[in-house]
Amino acid sequence: MFRGDEMTSNERMDAFYSGKPYDHSPIMLFIVSNAGRYAGMTHREKRSCAKNQAEAQLKAYERLGQDGLVVEYGLLGIGKACGSITNDPEDSAPAIIKHRLDDISQVSELDLSMVERKNDAWSQLNYEAASICVEKVGKEVGVFATIPGPMTAAGSLIPVEKLLRAMRKQPEEAHRLLRFCTDAAKIVIKEITASGCGPFLSDPIASETLISADTYRKFVAPYTKELMDYAKSIGLGMGYHVCGEANRILCDMVDTGCGTISFDTQVDVETAKKLVGSRVPILGNIDVIDTLLHGTVAQVEAEVKNQLRKGYDSEKGFIISVSCDIPISTPLENIDMIMEAGRKYGKYPLNPENFR
Numbered sequence: 001m002f003r004g005d006e007m008t009s010n011e012r013m014d015a016f017y018s019g020k021p022y023d024h025s026p027i028m029l030f031i032v033s034n035a036g037r038y039a040g041m042t043h044r045e046k047r048s049c050a051k052n053q054a055e056a057q058l059k060a061y062e063r064l065g066q067d068g069l070v071v072e073y074g075l076l077g078i079g080k081a082c083g084s085i086t087n088d089p090e091d092s093a094p095a096i097i098k099h100r101l102d103d104i105s106q107v108s109e110l111d112l113s114m115v116e117r118k119n120d121a122w123s124q125l126n127y128e129a130a131s132i133c134v135e136k137v138g139k140e141v142g143v144f145a146t147i148p149g150p151m152t153a154a155g156s157l158i159p160v161e162k163l164l165r166a167m168r169k170q171p172e173e174a175h176r177l178l179r180f181c182t183d184a185a186k187i188v189i190k191e192i193t194a195s196g197c198g199p200f201l202s203d204p205i206a207s208e209t210l211i212s213a214d215t216y217r218k219f220v221a222p223y224t225k226e227l228m229d230y231a232k233s234i235g236l237g238m239g240y241h242v243c244g245e246a247n248r249i250l251c252d253m254v255d256t257g258c259g260t261i262s263f264d265t266q267v268d269v270e271t272a273k274k275l276v277g278s279r280v281p282i283l284g285n286i287d288v289i290d291t292l293l294h295g296t297v298a299q300v301e302a303e304v305k306n307q308l309r310k311g312y313d314s315e316k317g318f319i320i321s322v323s324c325d326i327p328i329s330t331p332l333e334n335i336d337m338i339m340e341a342g343r344k345y346g347k348y349p350l351n352p353e354n355f356r
Helices: 009-018 035-039 050-064 077-082 104-109 121-137 150-155 160-169 171-195 213-233 247-255 269-276 288-293 297-311 332-345
Strands: 069-071 096-098 143-148 198-202 239-242 261-263
Touching: 035 050, 050 069, 050 121, 050 332, 069 121, 077 121, 077 150, 077 171, 104 160, 104 171, 121 143, 121 171, 143 171, 150 160, 150 171, 150 213, 160 171, 171 198, 171 213, 198 213, 213 247, 239 247, 247 261, 247 269, 261 269, 269 297, 288 297, 288 332, 297 332
Parallel strands: 069 143, 143 198, 198 239, 239 261
Antiparallel strands: none
16 A cells, blocks of 8 residues: 555545545556656666566556556557567657558558567567566556557558548548457457456547547447457456547547546546546546646646546546656656645545635
């Protein structure tokens, strides 16, 4: 149990989901890209082996006591497994420098077996990292792995602009690629969760910033629902995050069957509460750029209170969280303040006077 808390994270989350009293509002943070800083590692060092990947998560948890560790299989995992090439920066997240597919007509060249853990060193590394975390702290806190959603997985195989063009001009080929990515994601979910961790689906480019709500419903929602159904079929729930604009697809996102919903700063917590708060727990969206990266400790504290003020009475529950993966260079004291303020102002039973 984390110092000062009255429950372990697992006890808190069990109480939260079952409608029972808990000590303070859950606080889920995407400590992923910046996790190495808690262990004195660069991003390259962190991602170099399972031991380091796990150690970064464990050191972050030791300092913060957040509700959930997040192992970084990541948004590029399926693309890398299938032959997309990334750079290897010292202290930033890798980016694709050459996609496996130059043209949507090449989808038939993709080999699903390349995603299997036995054939993919990155998948094996993250399976081992998750296993270490589960063994060390799994009895007190949940461990999760990020899984790329169908659209984002497709964007790791072919340049996004070519994917978007195919969705307009060659929809059948686009569906073939999304079909492949969905089947690949099932393999990843099955194999990485054999470690004892849970999956969390992130599909940043399935956003209304890039595609219309109608396009989301035609090209993204059916495959996402299939993944949610698959996770349930093996006894798992799965949270769901989309970046950017998502106001017109929030209900569609929940229709996929996700266990929780997470969104970027373009969606107001009060809007999400009105639209889907009666259906699923809502994760908050503290701005990882303006507030965490560039803001002060006082601004972070004020934003935690603001988030609680907007979301505390959401019918299915509200979880203090952030809008996206926390940038590597974010001041650690700002992240500390999320935890401090969340514990202080989110103390149960929730009292609106505490965060006015």
